[in-house]
Each structure stands twice: as C-alpha cells, then as structure tokens.
Amino acid sequence: MTKKPYIIVLGNEKGGTGKSTVSMHVIISLLRMGFSVGSIDVDARQGTLSRYLDNRKEYSGKMANPLPISEHIPLLPSQHPIREEAVKEDQGNLEKALAQLSSNRFILIDTPGSDSPLSRAAHSVADTLITPINDSFIDLDMLVRLKSDTLDILRPSTYAEMVWEQKKQRAIRDQGSIEWIVLRNRLSSISARNKQQMEDIVKALSKRIGFRYVAGFGERVIFRELFLSGLTVLDLEECKMPMTLSHVSAKQELRNLIQMIQLPDVERLAA
Numbered sequence: 713m714t715k716k717p718y719i720i721v722l723g724n725e726k727g728g729t730g731k732s733t734v735s736m737h738v739i740i741s742l743l744r745m746g747f748s749v750g751s752i753d754v755d756a757r758q759g760t761l762s763r764y765l766d767n768r769k770e771y772s773g774k775m776a777n778p779l780p781i782s783e784h785i786p787l788l789p790s791q792h793p794i795r796e797e798a799v800k801e802d803q804g805n806l807e808k809a810l811a812q813l814s815s816n817r818f819i820l821i822d823t824p825g826s827d828s829p830l831s832r833a834a835h836s837v838a839d840t841l842i843t844p845i846n847d848s849f850i851d852l853d854m855l856v857r858l859k860s861d862t863l864d865i866l867r868p869s870t871y872a873e874m875v876w877e878q879k880k881q882r883a884i885r886d887q888g889s890i891e892w893i894v895l896r897n898r899l900s901s902i903s904a905r906n907k908q909q910m911e912d913i914v915k916a917l918s919k920r921i922g923f924r925y926v927a928g929f930g931e932r933v934i935f936r937e938l939f940l941s942g943l944t945v946l947d948l949e950e951c952k953m954p955m956t957l958s959h960v961s962a963k964q965e966l967r968n969l970i971q972m973i974q975l976p977d978v979e980r981l982a983a
C-alpha cells in the first residue's frame with residue numbers, strides 16, 4: 713500500500729517573504745532526492761509558483777534530458793457570493809486536488825500572503841507548516857504584537873491565532889498535528905544590533921507561540937534571477953551554468969534547510 717502523502721504548506725500573512733521561492737526549492741530538492749512530489753498553488757491569482765513551474769517546463773523542453781518537475785495543480789478561490797457556500801466549495805476543490813495528487817510521497821502547497829477560506833483550508837491539512845519571515849520587525853508583527861518601547865510580547869497576532877485554530881481543527885479531524893516552522897529568509901540585510909534583537913525575540917516567541925525556528929536563505933541575487941528560467945540552485949550544474957561562491961553557499965543553505973525541517977523518509981545528510 714502506498715503511504716499517504718506528507719503535506720508541506722508554505723504560509724504567512726504577508727507577501728514577498730519568500731513562500732514561493734522556498735516552495736520551489738523544497739519541491740526540487742525532494743524530486744532530486746528521488747521522491748515523487750505533487751504541488752498545489754492556492755495563490756493561483758498571483759500564480760508565482762505556477763509560473764515558476766511553467767518557466768521550468770519551457771526551459772526543460774529545450775534540454776536533451778528533461779528536468780524533474782512536480783505534478784502541479786493551480787487552485788483559484790471560490791467566487792460564490794454566499795460565504796458558507798464559498799468555504800464549502802474551496803474545501804471541496806482542495807480535497808479533490810489532494811486526491812488527484814495522492815500517489816505522490818510529498819505534496820507542497822504554496823499559499824497567498826493574505827487570509828482567505830482557501831488558505832485556511834490549506835493550513836489545516838499541513839503536516840509541516842513553514843512560515844518564512846524576513847529580518848525585520850514588520851515581519852515579526854505577523855507573529856506577535858510587540859510593545860514598541862520595550863519590545864515586550866503583548867499578544868499573538870491574528871496569523872498565530874489562525875494557525876492555532878487550524879491546529880485544533882486538524883486534531884479534531886484526524887488526531888493529526890501540525891509542525892510549525894518559522895524560517896528566517898533573506899538574512900543579513902539589517903544591522904548587527906537589530907539582528908541580535910530579532911534573534912532574542914524570535915527565540916522567546918518560539919517557546920511561547922509553539923514553532924520551531926530555523927535559518928533559511930541569505931539575501932542572494934541568484935534567488936531572484938532563477939525565476940524566469942524556472943531553475944533552482946540545484947539545477948545549475950546540470951544546466952551548465954557557471955557556479956559562483958554565492959551559488960555554492962546558496963546550495964548549502966538549501967541542504968541545511970531540508971535537513972532542519974526534518975521530513976519523513978528524508979535521510980539525514982552527513983553533516
């Protein structure tokens with residue numbers, strides 16, 4: 713019997729923090745490890761992940777050996793004018809997409825940077841939820857309200873509360889749990905003092921709000937450049953792209969990330 717796919721969701725309530733970039737890199741990492749991977753773009757209106765994958769198909773079409781790619785489904789939110797009906801339709805569409813991708817070992821879902829019934833439904837099916845944040849207090853605000861002068865934690869934000877709610881829903885539905893990971897993306901764009909403050913606050917938060925905190929990618933031009941060709945840092949050699957030191961570091965960051973998120977069946981890489 714085939715195993716139920718393990719579901720990874722990329723989510724937060726802010727655009728531009730790296731959800732689609734991290735989605736693409738996690739998908740291609742898993743494919744290159746030999747796993748079958750399905751993907752769903754719940755942010756199909758913006759469609760960054762869908763376009764990233766389309767670009768990859770086009771690039772791959774010109775190669776002698778095609779590049780690995782996920783079985784992909786873009787999902788648009790329901791247009792039903794009655795909210796309850798829209799919620800039902802969204803849930804139904806998501807279930808259908810998951811069923812269609814059920815022969816894959818992993819399914820990755822990329823979500824929009826704003827709250828919606830479809831995004832909530834996607835959060836509730838996560839086995840692992842990954843929330844990328846940038847190194848700024850604006851992004852921290854997505855997790856928690858801070859007192860501006862002392863930076864004391866006032867209360868969890870609406871997003872953190874939404875995640876708790878989906879964790880509850882998940883436990884009721886199938887006794888499952890959601891492992892929540894907050895990932896710092898585009899590191900090093902701020903001063904050392906700010907960075908230390910961020911580090912201290914995120915660590916305190918991780919205990920209080922209940923997430924695991926891991927380092928993501930540094931701020932690197934390569935992540936912006938790869939979108940148009942549909943490539944990731946793992947494809948550069950195969951596509952005979954020149955490798956710079958920054959590319960090698962980016963690859964290492966991705967390896968570390970995959971190791972830190974601790975997915976089932978993914979063997980610990982040698983340190």
Ligand SMILES: Nc1ncnc2c1ncn2[C@@H]1O[C@H](COP(=O)(O)OP(=O)(O)O)[C@@H](O)[C@H]1O
Binds near residue numbers: 731733898935936937
């Ligand atoms: N580590 C990084 N270094 C440099 N640019 C990045 C990095 N991560 C993401 N970006 C760029 O930031 C922009 C937003 O990223 P994206 O993945 O689309 O975010 P989201 O899906 O959260 O809206 C894109 O132009 C992307 O190329």
Ligand SMILES: [Mg+2]
Binds near residue numbers: 731733755760822823
């Ligand atoms: Mg996106």
